[in-house]
Amino acid sequence: MKNKVTVVGSGNWGSVAAKLIAFNTLRLSNFDDEVRMWVFEEKLPSGEKLTDVINKTNENVKYLPGIKLGKNVVADPDIESAVKGANMLVFVSPHQFMEGICKKLVGKIGKDTEAISLVKGMEVKKEGPCMISTLISRLLGINCSVLMGANIANEIALEKFSEATVGYSQNKEAAEKWVQLFGTPYFIVTAVQDVEGVEMCGTLKNIVAIAAGFVDGMEMGNNTKAAIMRIGLKEMIKFSKMLFPSVKDSTFFESCGVADLITTCLGGRNRKVADAYAKNQGKRSFDQLEAELLNGQKLQGVLTAKEVYEVLNDRGWVEMFPLFSTVHAISIGRLPPSAIVELGDSRACCPSSISPSTELQSESPPFKMKNQMREHAVQISSRSNGERVRKRRLKMLLSQKFENDSLLFFSQWWLLSPSKTSQNLMYGK
Ligand SMILES: NC(=O)C1=CN([C@@H]2O[C@H](COP(=O)(O)OP(=O)(O)OC[C@H]3O[C@@H](n4cnc5c(N)ncnc54)[C@H](O)[C@@H]3O)[C@@H](O)[C@H]2O)C=CC1
Ligand SMILES: O=C(CO)COP(=O)(O)O
Known part of the structure; x- marks a missing residue:
């Protein structure tokens, strides 16, 4: 039986994902040609429905204008009908909508369905943090891998060379199928057995990108931005390992790690809106600027900073993560953007060894003294x-x-x- 793929989401990256997949389903014999794409329906200024326009023009005129998706992409505004018969589901929506989306799919998905999440973000519940792949697995009862990487969607849409990382936990066979489905000569995909590490990278780099945007908005220069990225990377590694001790150091050197951090801090939407926020000295909110600058596309970094801060606060870790905490404080207007370079000595907060056991040392007398x-x-x-x-x-x-x-x-x-x-x-x- 041929594999049938549905893309759940149709924003900027969702549309590019559909394009990559549609190219491959046509040329690979083990996949059904047609790729369904669920669209959160909206009316365009012309009065037409977005779904109708996508199906008529083969273009997502709102979220990816000027790019043909492939004739075998079929937009569908009905989520139940979009996933019907699919045994491979690709989730790619802003993370804040994921719980609602999954709840609509409960009981509608076959047990043997495989999922992959391209969503960069996390949920924070009373019981603690929950990664989006876990949310999908728990609510739908299916295995879920992740795909993250240095993947600014507009560049991949133009078929510029880039790389991505698939993270999986047990099912290597499924991971290999995802690599086959996404990979093209200009989009090189590698699988690693570290689903949490890959997903944490994609999630946390968005906080660092907000910090990089503040630096840009205040015209502090490249050295400062590099310093912020370095400190941010250390906090990413430390936080990931404190939440998931199994996370591997090597994952941070894959596309999902340092490469995504770099590209997002140089050219992403989080960076762009944070730059505008700092230029306006925090007088215009992120919500206002997002609506003005992104035409319906959504930021992930501000919400992620808030969610991560809730975890830090709950566990008494705030002082160990000065950059993450400061980004949150600035983005809610509690500190001015200039506070991004008043983090204290980050080396004391992030010791150079990155093994989780160093956390225990942070309470040891010499380290305590250092902190004081x-x-x-x-x-x-x-x-x-x-x-x-x-x-x-x-x-x-x-x-x-x-x-x-x-x-x-x-x-x-x-x-x-x-x-x-x-x-x-x-x-x-
Ligand atoms: N755009 C990019 O360059 C990349 C994005 N990502 C990640 O992919 C995920 C999805 O991002 P994009 O595809 O770029 O989306 P986007 O930010 O371009 O678009 C927003 C999407 O959300 C939909 N939407 C609005 N309100 C909704 C609601 N109430 N319920 C459900 N959907 C609603 C819109 O219709 C639209 O499809 C995010 O987690 C992002 O971090 C990952 C790599 C690259
Ligand atoms: O995740 C991304 C690139 O890999 C895109 O980041 P932004 O959402 O900041 O544009």
Whole structure:
């Protein structure tokens, strides 16, 4: 029996996914040619329905104008009829709509159906965080892999070379089928057995992209942006491993990891809207700017920052993730965009070893001392404190007896300190 594919979603990336798949179902004999695409129906300014226009012109004129999807793509506004008979479901919708979408499909999906999620985001429930692939699996009772990567949709629509990562848990055979279904000479797909790692990468990089947009909006330059990306990557790795200890280091070097982080911080929608937010000094909300700049497309980063913050707050991890927490505080107007470079010494928050066991060390005495010193250091270097206060606090610090490790940390801070005062004091001036 031939595999039958339905794409659940038809936004910017959803439309490109349908195009990639439609190209392959035509040339691969184990797939039915026709690809159904579920469309969240809307009326266009012309008064026509989006679905009708897609089926007439073979183009998603609202979310991917100017690109032919392939004649074998059939748009369907009825989700039940769209998934009927399909044994391969591709979920690609903004994450905030996923629970509602899945609930509509409960009881409508065959047991042997395989799913893949292209959705970058997570849900936070009372019981804790829930990745979208888990939500799909739990609600529909089917296996779900993920596909993430450095995949700005408009570039792939133009068939520019890029890569993606399929993450799977047990079913390698299904993963190989997804690789076959998505891969083209210009879209190279690799499978790794780390579904959580791949999905966490796709989800968390959107928070870092918001931070990168703030940096751009304030015209802080490339070095600052690179620093923010580095700190962000460390927080991504740390948070992923604290939630899912099985996450592999190697996953962060796949397309879904560092490559997606880079492309999103350079050219994504999260970056673009955060740039505008910072240029407006936070006076215009993300919702307003999203509506103005994205023509119906949706941001994921602001909501993800809020969801991740809920997890951090709930578990007492806020101080360990200064970048994630600060992005949330800025995006809800609690801090100004300039706060993105006032994170303290990120090395103290993100020790260079990335194994989950380092978390235990964060409570060990030398590390605790480092954190206290970091707080002192941040206070001392704070611009609002006068020079006298700085000197008094610094003298206090120097009069304390520190362990060797703490002294090492302190000397590192001193070397990097922008304040000449600390250096003068060190020399007894
Ligand atoms: N666009 C891109 O370059 C990429 C996007 N992604 C991810 O793919 C996912 C989907 O993004 P896009 O396809 O770009 O979508 P999009 O942001 O372009 O479009 C929004 C979609 O949401 C639909 N929608 C609006 N209200 C809805 C509702 N109440 N219920 C259900 N659907 C509704 C719209 O009809 C539209 O199809 C996101 O998680 C995104 O992070 C991943 C890689 C690249
Ligand atoms: O996920 C993306 C690229 O891989 C797209 O990111 P944006 O949603 O920020 O455009």
